[in-house]
Amino acid sequence: MPELPEVEVLVRHLSPALRGKTIRTITVRRARVLRPATAHELVRALRGAKFTGVRRRGKYLLFALQRGRKSFMLLGHLGMTGRMFLQPAREPLPKHAAVVLGLGRQNFIYEDTRYFGRLTLDTRVLDSLGPEPLGRKFGLPYFCEEMSRSAQPIKTKLLDQKFAAGIGNIYASEALFLASVPPRRGCKWLRFDQGVRLHRAIRLVLYQAIRYGSTIPLNWRGSGKRDGLFYYGTAPEASGFYEERLLVYDRAGQPCPNCQTLIRRIVQAGRSTYYCPKCQR
DNA sequence: CACCATGTTCCTTG
DNA sequence: CCAAGGAACATGGT
Numbered sequence: 001m002p003e004l005p006e007v008e009v010l011v012r013h014l015s016p017a018l019r020g021k022t023i024r025t026i027t028v029r030r031a032r033v034l035r036p037a038t039a040h041e042l043v044r045a046l047r048g049a050k051f052t053g054v055r056r057r058g059k060y061l062l063f064a065l066q067r068g069r070k071s072f073m074l075l076g077h078l079g080m081t082g083r084m085f086l087q088p089a090r091e092p093l094p095k096h097a098a099v100v101l102g103l104g105r106q107n108f109i110y111e112d113t114r115y116f117g118r119l120t121l122d123t124r125v126l127d128s129l130g131p132e133p134l135g136r137k138f139g140l141p142y143f144c145e146e147m148s149r150s151a152q153p154i155k156t157k158l159l160d161q162k163f164a165a166g167i168g169n170i171y172a173s174e175a176l177f178l179a180s181v182p183p184r185r186g187c188k189w190l191r192f193d194q195g196v197r198l199h200r201a202i203r204l205v206l207y208q209a210i211r212y213g214s215t216i217p218l219n220w221r222g223s224g225k226r227d228g229l230f231y232y233g234t235a236p237e238a239s240g241f242y243e244e245r246l247l248v249y250d251r252a253g254q255p256c257p258n259c260q261t262l263i264r265r266i267v268q269a270g271r272s273t274y275y276c277p278k279c280q281r
Numbered sequence: 282c283a284c285c286a287t288g289t290t291c292c293t294t295g
Numbered sequence: 296c297c298a299a300g301g302a303a304c305a306t307g308g309t
Contacts, residue, residue: 002287032304059288080288081306096306114305116288125289152298161289168287250286270301272285 002059002078002117004133004166005209010084011056012214017086018051018063018108025102030115033098037120045072045121046101058129058165075123079116085109085220094221129165133202138164143199147187154190154198155183156269167202170249171209173274175201177248182280183266183273212245248274 023046028039049067056062061076061084076084086106093100094111099119101108110119131137150157157163158172167175176183179201181194190198247257252265256276266273 006287077288079304080286112305113307114286114288116304118289156299159288170287269299271288 002080002082003168003171003209004056004059005171005206005213007056007059007061007078007166008210009213009218010220011054011061013218013220014061014084015054018103019053020050021103021106021108022050023047023065023101024104025100027100027102028098029093029100030096030098030112032115033110033112033117033119035118035120036122042099042119042121046074057126058132058161059168060126060129062123072121073123075118075120075126076110077118079112079114079118081114082110082112082117083220084111087221128162130160130162131164133164133166134206138203140196140199144192144195147190147195150187152187153184153268154181154187155273157187158202159269159271164202166206169271170246171202171205173249174247175205176273176280177275178205180279180281183268183275248276250274 026043026046028034028042031039034042046065049065049072051063052066052071053064054061055064059077061078063074063076065072065074076082078084086103086108089102089105089107091107093107093109096113096115097109097111098115098117099110110117131142146157146163147154152160155172155176158167158175159169173183175198179194179197181190181198185194248263251263251274254263255261256263256279259276259278261276261278263274264277266275
């Protein structure tokens with residue numbers, strides 16, 4: 001479920017829901033997600049600690065905790081299939097619950113089908129993240145400077161978390177389409193007008209996705225096969241909201257919404273890219 | 282059986 | 296140092 005907009009919307013829900021709650025029990029069912037820490041270390045650090053807030057950095061969730069006078073941070077990442085939500089303590093745990101924090105009447109659950117995500121006290125990964133694409137530092141001057149210094153295909157660059165923290169495979173394709181930029185173009189060979197449009201499209205795509213996620217009914221737990229949240233239009237709890245949300249992602253063979261040319265799928269750096277060969281050149 | 286999947290990290294090669 | 300490519304991680308959908 002995770003790119004910057006999804007994480008942002010999740011954080012906005014979790015922060016007020018967790019603030020002030022004290023962690024009484026810690027159940028680790030998949031120690032792998034704690035890497036590099038161990039279950040014992042996590043239990044020792046979290047027991048008795050109180051949530052003071054939740055923030056976001058890139059695709060990471062930052063849980064601010066306090067015990068006594070000591071403040072510290074717990075860092076979460078959802079990988080490809082992670083979810084985080086609260087549910088009544090008596091309800092059965094989902095099959096792939098990786099970590100469960102008992103908060104009294106409620107459990108805070110981190111579940112992750114593929115266990116690619118993380119929940120850990122080690123925050124060092126944050127040091128290597130680039131600027132927030134919706135933040136001040138990610139201005140046109142920074143953007144153009146980065147473009148001029150890289151020969152990488154632009155699509156690959158958008159996925160580089162030290163270029164901008166939080167853009168993922170879906171919104172990379174969407175932003176390039178909105179800006180009419182061909183995904184294989186080397187950064188330094190982008191024309192100025194393409195750069196300006198892309199810079200703007202990145203912010204627009206992320207901003208609109210956040211706004212969209214803030215207005216639809218959300219099912220954090222997910223209702224089944226397709227993700228009940230953002231990416232797919234099949235979730236019953238959001239039917240009617242999804243039309244024309246993602247313009248090119250996962251639409252290979254379908255007509256481009258601008259020109260009816262068939263959307264193409266290519267592979268770059270091992271990931272699918274979707275684009276319109278006519279609009280994006 | 283095949284291939285695909287919202288992400289990151291590690292390894293090898295150049 | 297950088298970049299590119301591939302594999303690994305692990306499970307499920309089509």
